Amino acid sequence: MSIDVAVRREVLGGLLGLARTLHPQEVVLLLRGKAERGRVLVEEYVFPPYARAGRNYAGFPSHMLPIDFSVVGTAHSHPSGSLRPSRADLDNFYGRIMVIVAYPYAEDSLAAFDGRGESLQVAVIG
Numbered sequence: 861m862s863i864d865v866a867v868r869r870e871v872l873g874g875l876l877g878l879a880r881t882l883h884p885q886e887v888v889l890l891l892r893g894k895a896e897r898g899r900v901l902v903e904e905y906v907f908p909p910y911a912r913a914g915r916n917y918a919g920f921p922s923h924m925l926p927i928d929f930s931v932v933g934t935a936h937s938h939p940s941g942s943l944r945p946s947r948a949d950l951d952n953f954y955g956r957i958m959v960i961v962a963y964p965y966a967e968d969s970l971a972a973f974d975g976r977g978e979s980l981q982v983a984v985i986g
Contacts, residue, residue, distance in 0.1 A: 959972045
């Protein structure tokens, strides 16, 4: 089943701003929103507890997350400029979607994927 992803413009602006600020380190965030009928709406992001990041990694211990059914996935940056998920990204997939923002962190430097690494359609709204 194909999933379409809609991201609020202010959420994307925040993701890109954080990625620019922390560059060349990665950033990782949890995405909150709604998922229904093959569509995911990303309405906000939050910092996961105990998140760690560096030049080539970003992650968090998923077993430390509180139960939150509004979490629809994760977002992280790729300072390398790659918009493809790595094997480690897929091995640590959490939620329904993964959003990657890549250097130079412009609005078109965004991609979304499902748990198999398949590219998803993304629309920026509002």
